[in-house]
Amino acid sequence: MKFSADEIASVIQQEIDQYDSQIDVREVGTVLEVGDGIARVHGLTGVAAGEMVEFPGNIIGLAFNLEENSVGIIILGDYLKINEGDEVRALKSLLSVPVGDAVIGRVIDPLGNPLDGKGPINSDETRPVEVIAPGVAERRGVHEPMQTGIKAVDAMTPVGRGQRELIIGDRKTGKTAIAIDAIINQKDTGVKCFYVAVGQKDSSVAGVIGVLEEAGAMDYTTVIVSGASAPSPLQYIAPYAGTAMAEHFMWQGQHCLIVYDDLSKQAVAYRECSTVTAGCWNARPNSTTNSVAARSPHCRSSKPSKARSRPTFQPT
Numbered sequence: 416m417k418f419s420a421d422e423i424a425s426v427i428q429q430e431i432d433q434y435d436s437q438i439d440v441r442e443v444g445t446v447l448e449v450g451d452g453i454a455r456v457h458g459l460t461g462v463a464a465g466e467m468v469e470f471p472g473n474i475i476g477l478a479f480n481l482e483e484n485s486v487g488i489i490i491l492g493d494y495l496k497i498n499e500g501d502e503v504r505a506l507k508s509l510l511s512v513p514v515g516d517a518v519i520g521r522v523i524d525p526l527g528n529p530l531d532g533k534g535p536i537n538s539d540e541t542r543p544v545e546v547i548a549p550g551v552a553e554r555r556g557v558h559e560p561m562q563t564g565i566k567a568v569d570a571m572t573p574v575g576r577g578q579r580e581l582i583i584g585d586r587k588t589g590k591t592a593i594a595i596d597a598i599i600n601q602k603d604t605g606v607k608c609f610y611v612a613v614g615q616k617d618s619s620v621a622g623v624i625g626v627l628e629e630a631g632a633m634d635y636t637t638v639i640v641s642g643a644s645a646p647s648p649l650q651y652i653a654p655y656a657g658t659a660m661a662e663h664f665m666w667q668g669q670h671c672l673i674v675y676d677d678l679s680k681q682a683v684a685y686r687e688c689s690t691v692t693a694g695c696w697n698a699r700p701n702s703t704t705n706s707v708a709a710r711s712p713h714c715r716s717s718k719p720s721k722a723r724s725r726p727t728f729q730p731t
């Protein structure tokens with residue numbers, strides 16, 4: 416077999432022309448200490464607050480507390496698998512969740528991973544979880560009701576679109592039932608619904624999904640689940656993830672109803688994460704879209720009432 420020198424030269428020339436070196440530069444740090452869902456990492460000097468980082472085993476973390484020599488990371492996964500000295504890589508993107516029609520009808524975790532076994536979420540669009548909410552002056556006045564379908568509520572304490580409403584009641588008094596009825600009542604109204612289950616038992620969430628499916632409400636509803644067994648940081652960010660998904664539709668001029676069930680469990684998760692509070696999370700859940708936030712009273716009052724009362728509505 417003969418080789419022509421010209422041919423070889425042209426092939427080499429072609430390879431040289433097509434050579435495109437891509438150096439993947441990433442910032443890498445080292446875990447100094449880890450515990451209770453929080454890691455302190457040294458070396459991530461250029462990381463931004465709210466930026467995602469990756470631990471070994473594809474465990475995602477969120478840069479939270481930026482200090483001079485270390486960064487506090489909340490671990491959005493199983494922190495027991497992370498050890499001192501492990502490598503941490505900055506992912507150069509803020510914590511985002513998939514948004515759009517692909518999430519409608521799905522049951523997902525707060526990071527957008529499917530939990531319903533119906534395959535991956537095929538969405539091209541994502542939206543950052545941490546966004547500054549529009550100020551009061553930028554918002555339109557509340558001028559249109561959001562019908563819950565419960566006559567007593569719609570007549571006496573109507574919920575307006577753009578408004579948030581807190582449902583307070585003792586345990587097992589029907590707070591979740593009111594919220595689920597409100598979601599079911601949005602059928603054929605064009606309102607997209609998001610049910611964020613924080614710290615609930617899996618069996619309770621499965622029951623809610625069953626009711627929504629039976630009523631045909633899953634056609635326009637997304638269920639975001641961060642159950643009682645999920646790490647505290649995931650329970651903490653769940654309402655923000657649901658809000659980001661709803662805000663995608665809100666900015667398209669569509670109407671959404673978000674239910675946070677329940678915020679007392681999210682508050683407990685927040686306290687568990689608060690060793691690294693940097694004050695970078697604003698009070699954004701239920702700020703710009705309609706919501707009926709279910710909240711149990713047992714975490715609010717040091718002296719819970721012994722008598723079971725009916726759920727009451729209170730603007731928040």
Ligand SMILES: Nc1ncnc2c1ncn2[C@@H]1O[C@H](COP(=O)(O)OP(=O)(O)OP(=O)(O)O)[C@@H](O)[C@H]1O
Pocket residue numbers: 584585586587588589590591592593709711
């Ligand atoms: N209007 C109603 N009439 C009769 N039963 C109801 C009504 N509303 C809810 N229930 C029943 O009461 C029980 C508790 O309801 P639900 O789970 O909604 O309460 P909850 O206040 O959300 O409880 P938790 O504090 O555990 O979250 C359920 O079995 C539900 O079916």
Ligand SMILES: [Mg+2]
Pocket residue numbers: 590591592676709
């Ligand atoms: Mg409930």
